[in-house]
Amino acid sequence: MPDTEHILRIKDLRVEYRVREGFVKSVDDIDLDIEKGKFTAIIGESGCGKSTLNNVIMDILSPNAVIGKNSRVFFNGEDLLKLDRERLRQFRWRKAAMVFQAAQNALNPLLKVSEQFLDVIEDHETGEKKRESLQRINKLLELVKLDSRRVLSSYPHELSGGMRQRTIIALALVLDPEFLILDEPTTALDIITQSYIFDILTDIHNRLGLTMALVTHDISAAARLADNVVVMYAGKIMETGDIHSIFNSSRHPYSRGLLNAMPSIEGETVKKKPIPGSPPDLLNKPPGCVFHPRCGLAGEICAKEEPGLEDTGGGHKTACHKWREALP
Amino acid sequence: MNRLTPLQKKIFTSLITVFVALSFTFALMRLMPGDIVDEWARELQVQQGLTYQEAYKIATTRLNYDPSVPLPLQYARYIGGLLKGNLGMSLNYRIPVSTIILKALPWTLFVASLALLVSFTVGVFLGMLAAWKRKGFLDPCVTFYASLTQAIPNFLFALILLVVFAVRLRWFPLRGAYDIDVVPGFNLAFFLSAFHHAVLPVVAFTFQTLGGWALSMRASAMSVLGEDFVMVARAKGLKERRIAVQYVGRNAITPLITSLAIAIGGMLGGAIFIETIFGYPGVGFFFGTAIATRDFTLIQGLFLITTLAIIIANFAADIVYSKLDKRVKLE
């Protein structure tokens, strides 16, 4: 039964990677809901599990990944984890598409850009004629401010980094998906191009009303684009809420640590504090709250009992025993 | 050197190689003990009742070699003669070298191209399959076969083939390119006979190189499978076959094209052994007999042709490669 409010509901998602030394719990029994029509940012350090989360939705996990038996990923009411291969293939890109990192080699070097647009249309058998497809593709390229004549007849290596990234964005939209995931879309681009692409993304969100999710470690990107924010750490969700709640009145020591560490132009030259310590070894996570070894507010209970996500009012949830003491 | 385009550089190097090969054979002739021209001249004298001078003159033309003239002039004449198509006379067979080459080359090309075709297509297909299906028994089979065949030199395998299939089982002939009682020409009997005689040499050529191609393709495909754009192709929901051919296959095969040229070189070199063992009258066979009988002019001619063929093959491979992979620019 399709959900009118949330496009994605994730329950008890656990993803482990089998390595020689054991199992690495990349995503550790999390629950997550993504609101339709909103722009959600998922932020966290490297290794927090956000990329794995992406890969689960798009069904591109590495072969050594193991998904927990109780995990459920409901997309519009349908559990993706229960779909067979062919249905998953049809789902991919058509219902949910992904914009990959600019630094990646996301395009086939031997095929022209036009071919890489047309082949996905062809394989999804929309019945559309080639001429119509090309018209649509042209419009999409316009949306990302690219000259379609030039770009379509080029090979990937003939495009600049910024052009490639915009092409990848257009490519993600080509089947008119309901959900768009962006995986660090502006890392490795210079700031001016980054800003340009942020504008394009905001434009797309506003014009198409598309549900979008941005996965990044760049908090400023989240600040610029997002309506809702999810903070992840070591495979667990620390805090979720709308952007104002999180940025102005965060209720989790980790999120606050992240925000404090972020430099800004208007900056007071007050010392920026990085969070002390380093992320945990995912093979041997600390007991209780996974953040407690680095937390200034940690108490006895934090080392013993894992905090669940608690609603602190208005949909602003946090996973912290001591959140009341953390109020500014 | 840096102002030249890659294509020009290639041509330059190729020309130099040809010259080196030429000079090498030029030097070879002069290093030989005994005076070939003199012997030849004397023979002509007796055969045709000419004076020594006349005979000597004819001999120098036939052999493309005149020791009485200063060395630089010899070299110039030698090159000149070559350009006119005069490769000299075979000391052993007493017919022009060019004639021998024209008769032998097609057979070698026939067998070599057949072998290359079979080994490349089958090998690449198997390699791709082995890389695609990571689990399953195909992968270890392919690697085992490849490593085993690498240990057996191809001429040994040729020997085994000869003994088993030609001597013992009598399924295939012992020597020759076609049966003696068949008339060469565009008739079915000739084609059948030619193919029948070609089977064992082709198998000998193929069995080892096939494993090599499979291994290379497997390695190449495995590395391509780890590339980002393959993951993106999956995310795009493309059909398996398209991913296999357009995304993995094409990218995996491209580096193998340059190996193709090297393989041709290897085949031409190995032809000496295999053709001798099977008595197959190709370029390699005659090279073997030429060496054994110290037939220098024939050695010279065959060596030149082989080198030329390899250079052309390398060239062609580079051009094909630049067409396949747009990132590489030749001009």
Place this chain on the structure above:
Amino acid sequence: MIMPRNTGKRLLESFTIIKHNRRAFFGLCVLVFFILMATAGPVVIPLDMSQDFLMRFQGPSWAHILGTDFAGRDIFQQLVHGSTDVLTIAFATAFFGSFIAVLVGLSAGLVGGKFDMLMMRIIDIFLTVPNFPIMIIFASIFRINDPISFALVLAAWSWPGLARALRAQVLSLKHKEFVEVSRVMAMPYRHIMFKEALPGLMPYLMINFIDMARGAITASVGIMLLGLVPLSVTNWGMMLNFATFQTGAIYVPSALSYLLSPMLAIILFQYGLICFASGVEEIFDPRLRS
């Protein structure tokens, strides 16, 4: 890739790795077997070359483990005595070839400039001209009588490939920080070459050494098979030559052993080398260990 300084400890570690990899261990055993055969064999096993035509082309029996050849002589004895030459050719070629390749490759890479360009052209030419034909030509001109000269001729055509690869490695190392630091500290090229660059190249060298040995065996056996280089009769290649072309052994059913024995010896040795090489690869590249 951390290598313990102590050579003894390093050897022990290497041995353990090989022991765990079954293929490599097999390769090592085969190698040791043949080395023993080549060194101790001729001492332990006498060679009786007296001809007895009544006993020709006998199959394997208790008296003659591998049977007899066309003149009634024991095949196994010949194999053992021939192994010395075969192994000498193989390892001598690999040694000479590696030596030249290291010299040319490293110097071309380190010195650079015109010298480098010249060397590269030379290497290109060597690589284009067909190997076997030239080797055969050389072999027939220069009247090769002993294994070492043969090895030299073979080595002359084995080095270019390795030299080119070494030069490429040197060039990439050249840009790595530690070499630049050495240069900034004004250490001479020799020091850079030996202390810094060479250790990183060792694995590559070792594997190529084994490959060269393999290639040398193939080439030498092939050339001897064609009868172009008359080395001693017990040399495996010569045995094959006799069997195939000179004594009609291929037509005599019972002579199978005469034909097969040297072949199997060659194949076994080659396979051993290949297996051992994969073990060497694993020693130096921990990522390959399963």
